[in-house]
Amino acid sequence: MRLAPPQGARPRAGLGAEPRACRRGRPRGQAREGSGRPPGGRCRGAETESADRPHYFSLAGRFGYFDAEGELLYSAAVPYGVALAPDAFATYERLSAGFAIRSPSGEELARASLPGYPFFDAGRRFVLAPDQCSVTEIGPDGRALWSRQFGSVITAYGGSPDLAAFGLMDGSIVGLGLRGEELLSFAPGGSRLPGIYGVAVSPDGLLVAAVCGLDKQRLVVLEKRSSAYRVTFHRWLDSDFRRPLAMSFTADGRHLVYEAPGGAGIYERGTRRESLIAAGSVGRVGEAVEGLGMLALLAGSGEERLLVCASPDDRRLIDLRLRASDASLEVDGNSFFLGLDGNLIRMDLREE
């Protein structure tokens, strides 16, 4: 892990950005490999803000865990894919017929014998079937809890601990509960062509947002009232995306961040107001996280990246251009963890 802070990070206007590089940790525990080289990787968010929980990354063909002090807890090569969560991971081959669920230290916790690809999110573990039309949720022991066959190809997913929402090629969104029961079934419609390009679920499971349809595309936000989800907001968009979109709620659920032409669209839950954080010159927006009332975005593709830290109304604290073939961003309290190819960098925001 290289230890250099990002060049060009400049504190502004009363807030200090204090870059702090993660030091390379000595590998601990068992079953680790490749600890002598820096982890490339997408460092992705621990889903709960706990100082004790390890952070994880997956970038440039490697994945692993590290703690907030930069201690590398585990690092290994990604065989074909990896499902990552704060408490477990599973690697898989391209023709996976089953996989082991392992702890962040690499200890085998359980095995699952299902063809397809695992993915872990919001404390739940799923296996996507080879046809991409069927999902099975598995329990801690790796056994199937329920399976669901959808009518067409799954094109988007968003989840909370209680709701897993799947966007389908036929233009519908299906939300499933903990027993696989259908909690939501909605086809936004209204566009010339149907389709679901991104889905996000708020951490409390009360809001479901989607970017859907073509000609015109629109943002739809559903809110759970009593027992049913109803449209609480919608807006026609200028976008014409025909690919999977990055879309998520911030950890506190206050903001929805979604890819928009020229940057990241922001939807504020409390006021239902929208804004845009411009990041258009470097292509697609990837990660979006929130800390100290600031939104941090990582945009870009190819070798060019842009790290933006801004208020929801686009007052900039950091506007940093970086060169990296792979990058990631995670937040934990007032600490931002930036992954750039072979580096993991921690930046602490503090008020001055």
Next chain:
Amino acid sequence: MARLALRGRAAALLACAAGAALAALDWPLSSPSLAATFGTAAPGGLVTGLALASTGGLVRAVEGGEILFCADAPGGRSPLPSALGSFVIVEHARQVAGVYSHLAPGSASDYLRKVKPGDILGAAGASGWTEGEGLLFQAFDRKEGRWVNPLLLLPPLGDDKPPVIRSLSLLRAGKSYPLGETRSLGQGVYGIALESSDPSAAPWTAGPLAPYSIRLVIDGALAARCVFDVARASGGELVFFSEGPRAAAALRGGEGRYVLAERLLARGKVVFEVQVEDAAGNRRSASWSVLVE
């Protein structure tokens, strides 16, 4: 004649005038070699499209349309993997969407919006969960919300080889009784499983290729007719056939084996006749008898 019948069937399935515009479709690969047909038992379930073996062949739009979705790169922060690998969905005419999957990574033509017949959508590959290099092509009837067997929509392939019938077995209490080897058995309710496949010249297959239709006659009466024409999700399960729908989980009896029906077999001699047909109209028949005591 068989091919014309198939076309008429496709027209009926797609709720359009007989033959209308269907002749305009073309194969997505120039030298299609079938590695899985609609209904083929592959790991994870029965196939709802056609797998075509190819090494790096150019994948072309089967007819004009509009790109609806193109997944050729990880989708931002979403944890959702792509079992279909790199894939493109094209909205074709008559509310039929074509899904072109397992393309070579980075080859999907994500810059396209409108496509003309034969436009290049990508290169055949082995991205995602596929057992060989090539293309998975699926046709989704958006109006009816179901998968349609692409062989109903595409031009006929030169095929004069009839399907193979390997065995017909009776299933009960976890045991299998192959007819021909079994002369007699006790009365009761049995599952009736046919092992049959369509020959393939492809360098790899996802499993023994499913025939297009299977007809089972018991003592002169039609007991089951399985036509691999459509599949849809119903009640959270995948269900095949437009007439006499049957859940894929109940239909699948292993590699190349289909559980056609369950029947109470009463005392006496029982005669089973099976007729299997492929999409080109080639047929094969076989019959067996067993004494039920």
